[in-house]
Amino acid sequence: MNPNIPKTDRKRVVIVGAGFGGLKLAKRLSRRKEFQVVLVNRHNYHEFQPLYYQVATAGLEANSILFPLRAVFGNCKNVHIRVTNVTGVRPADKAIDTELGPITYDYLVVATGADTNFFNMQNIIEKALPMKSVSEAIALRNRILQNFEDALSVETEEEKNGLMDFVVVGGGPTGVELCGTLAEMRKTVLPRDYPELNFTMMDIHLIESGGELLGPMSKQSQDHSLKYLLDLGVNVRLNTRVKDFDGETVYMVDGSTLRTNNLIWAAGVKANPLNGLPTEVIGRGGRITVNRYSQVTGFTDVFAIGDVALMTEEKWPNGHPQIAQPAIQQGKHLAKNLLRWVKGEQPEEFTYRDLGTMATIGRGLAVVDLPFLHFGGFFAWLTWLFVHLMNILGVKNRLFIFLNWMWNYLTYNNSLRLIIRQKLPQGNIRAMQEKLSDQLEVTKT
Numbered sequence: 001m002n003p004n005i006p007k008t009d010r011k012r013v014v015i016v017g018a019g020f021g022g023l024k025l026a027k028r029l030s031r032r033k034e035f036q037v038v039l040v041n042r043h044n045y046h047e048f049q050p051l052y053y054q055v056a057t058a059g060l061e062a063n064s065i066l067f068p069l070r071a072v073f074g075n076c077k078n079v080h081i082r083v084t085n086v087t088g089v090r091p092a093d094k095a096i097d098t099e100l101g102p103i104t105y106d107y108l109v110v111a112t113g114a115d116t117n118f119f120n121m122q123n124i125i126e127k128a129l130p131m132k133s134v135s136e137a138i139a140l141r142n143r144i145l146q147n148f149e150d151a152l153s154v155e156t157e158e159e160k161n162g163l164m165d166f167v168v169v170g171g172g173p174t175g176v177e178l179c180g181t182l183a184e185m186r187k188t189v190l191p192r193d194y195p196e197l198n199f200t201m202m203d204i205h206l207i208e209s210g211g212e213l214l215g216p217m218s219k220q221s222q223d224h225s226l227k228y229l230l231d232l233g234v235n236v237r238l239n240t241r242v243k244d245f246d247g248e249t250v251y252m253v254d255g256s257t258l259r260t261n262n263l264i265w266a267a268g269v270k271a272n273p274l275n276g277l278p279t280e281v282i283g284r285g286g287r288i289t290v291n292r293y294s295q296v297t298g299f300t301d302v303f304a305i306g307d308v309a310l311m312t313e314e315k316w317p318n319g320h321p322q323i324a325q326p327a328i329q330q331g332k333h334l335a336k337n338l339l340r341w342v343k344g345e346q347p348e349e350f351t352y353r354d355l356g357t358m359a360t361i362g363r364g365l366a367v368v369d370l371p372f373l374h375f376g377g378f379f380a381w382l383t384w385l386f387v388h389l390m391n392i393l394g395v396k397n398r399l400f401i402f403l404n405w406m407w408n409y410l411t412y413n414n415s416l417r418l419i420i421r422q423k424l425p426q427g428n429i430r431a432m433q434e435k436l437s438d439q440l441e442v443t444k445t
Contacts, residue, residue, distance in 0.1 A: 003038075003100045005080050010036040011342055014096060014105035016086050016274065018046050018069055020324045021306030022111030024331030030076040034342045037079045038103060040096070044069055044083045047134050048392055050324065051401075053174060055137040057144070057181040058417040059408060062134050064400050067393035086112075088275040091302060096274070107301050107338060110274055110288060111331070114307040114322055117268035117285070127247045128265040131174065138420070140264065145419045147262065148194050157201075162261040164202040167250050169242050170266035171208030172215065173359040176225055178264065179206045180362035183232035193417065204234045205258055207250075209241045209267070214367070216321055217357050221367035224376035228361040242267075269322055271308040283310040287319060292349035294334050305330035313352060320352050324391070329353065360384045 005012075013029060015022045018041040029035045048065040055062050073079040084098045095104045116130040129140050147163040154160050166182055168175045186202050206213075206229065212222045213229075213236070229236055242263075244251040250258040271286035281297045283289045287310035289297045294309065296302040306327030310319040320326035330350060337347040358380065360366040366380040385405060392398050 001100045003082050003084075003098065003103050005036075005038055005082075005103060008036050008078075010034060010078065011106040011338075012036045012038060012104070013107045013109065013338065014038045014040065014103055015109045015111060016040050016096065017111035017113055017306070017308075018043075019049070019111060019113045019306060019327060021327030021331040022109065023069075023072070024328050025109060025111070025305065025335050026079065027072065028332060028335030029338065030073055030079050032339065033078075034339065035078065037076075038105070039069065039073075039079060039081050040086055040098060040103065041069065041081070041083060042085050044081070046072070046393060049132075050173075050388060052131050052134065052137040053178045053181060055134060056131055056140040056178065057185060058141055059181065060401060060404055062138055064397055064404065065392070066134060067397060072393065086274060089302075090276055091299065094301065097276075105301075107303065109294075109334065110296070110302070110304040110308055111306050111327070112272040112274065112308050114269040114271045114285075116265060117270040118265065119268065121244065124242070124245050124263070124265060127245050128169075128263045130265050131178070132269070142419050142421060143262065145417055148190065148197065149419075152194065152196055158259065160197075161201060161203075162248055162259055164197070164199075165205070165258075165260040166203075166262045166264060167205045167207060167258050167260045168264045168266060169207045170268065171206060171210065171213040171236075171238070172266065173357075174266040175206055175208070175264075176213055176229065176359050176361060178266065179204055179229060179234045180232060180360065180365070183229070183234050184362050186233070189417070205260075206234055206236045207240050207242055207252075208236070208238050211239055213238075214357075214359055217359070217367065218369050218374045220374045221357075221359075221369050221376060224367050225359065225361055228365045228367075228376075232362055269307065271310075273304075273308060277302075284318070285310075292351075293337055293347050294330055294350065303334060305334055311350065316352060321357075323357070325355055326352055358384050358387065 011034060013035050015026050018039055023046050026037050026039045029037050045066040045068050051065045054060040069081050082100060084100045087097045089096045095102045116132045118125045130136050131140055151160050151163040168179050182204050186199050191199050213225050214222050241253040242250055243253050245263045248261060250263055273282055273286055273288050281289050288304040288308055289310045290304050294303045294305050296304055307322040312319055333350045340347050354371060356370040358368040360381055364378045364381050366384040367376040368380040368383050389398050389402060
């Protein structure tokens, strides 16, 4: 196979990853005559990651937080999108290797983001439920809903508790927002859907290894979020670390245990650097060390932005937070600097502008930290709604999400509680059965 990208006299900028940073950079360069942009992504869509948890809890349909890349660049003839996996980079040859074949570059931008960090705990890798992609969010939604279907038919109270109880690990925004939504569902939606089940039995536990929730936020927001969750009936355990999970029991370092079939892992992320980069440029958490121009250490033509990049400033000695805003700002800034380099001008150093952090805890409840103000409650929730709506790509997506949110708020109901699984063609099923049979025979011998 061949990527079939036409050769031109323009400088070719290859961007790997269409998250917040990569997409912002590609959009800024898309109409510049100086550049040919090649956007390489494993999917043909951009994902709005902050709302994964709403897909997982049936608040939004997946297509509401996805936007086709080709719809973004439909009229840009100098943007070439290739949907494939990147297997490595060869800086000496100024090329990346993909499943479609090699792609050469004048400038390479790594914007591959981050994935779930299981801290090398094999049982948790195999048995916990992550939520770092839309496919994982859909799988979690299927699991949650199927659990309640199964709970109608089990024979013992222990089995029923295992299906209905949830343990969420990680007290950051994802864990807090997920627990708040599960608690709201327990109070309003689920008893109506499953009147045969006793939802006073459904326990929701939030486990955080640190001493507070929402670590990077203000003390005021941390206290408010804890109070909101406790008021919703969530069991919050701080200064507690999970060490193992066998599929039915969660084991803590302090020796305590929790009975559940559902361990949702939101405890950390690790960066996704490209294979082929020198090991000395990989820093803490797998992030690629870069200077204030986003250049990878030791390179002038390879850059990294967003969650995968480790850029330090005086105010951010351990790197910028792995959230959307640093990625978006770095994408904008790098676009300006690339233009300066092409024109022979001096680049400018990047400085992160902290626009604030926010998290929603439940119906009409949120916490917001702005540089000049910290507040919580209903007005914070409205602020959260507005900011997220404005950052969603596409007018139609914004409209659908707004209508969903308003309908859910007014009626405590939605029609998205569907268990949808992919059906493999018969030939694929047979091939899988034969492969499993072969593996069993090898194991026996």
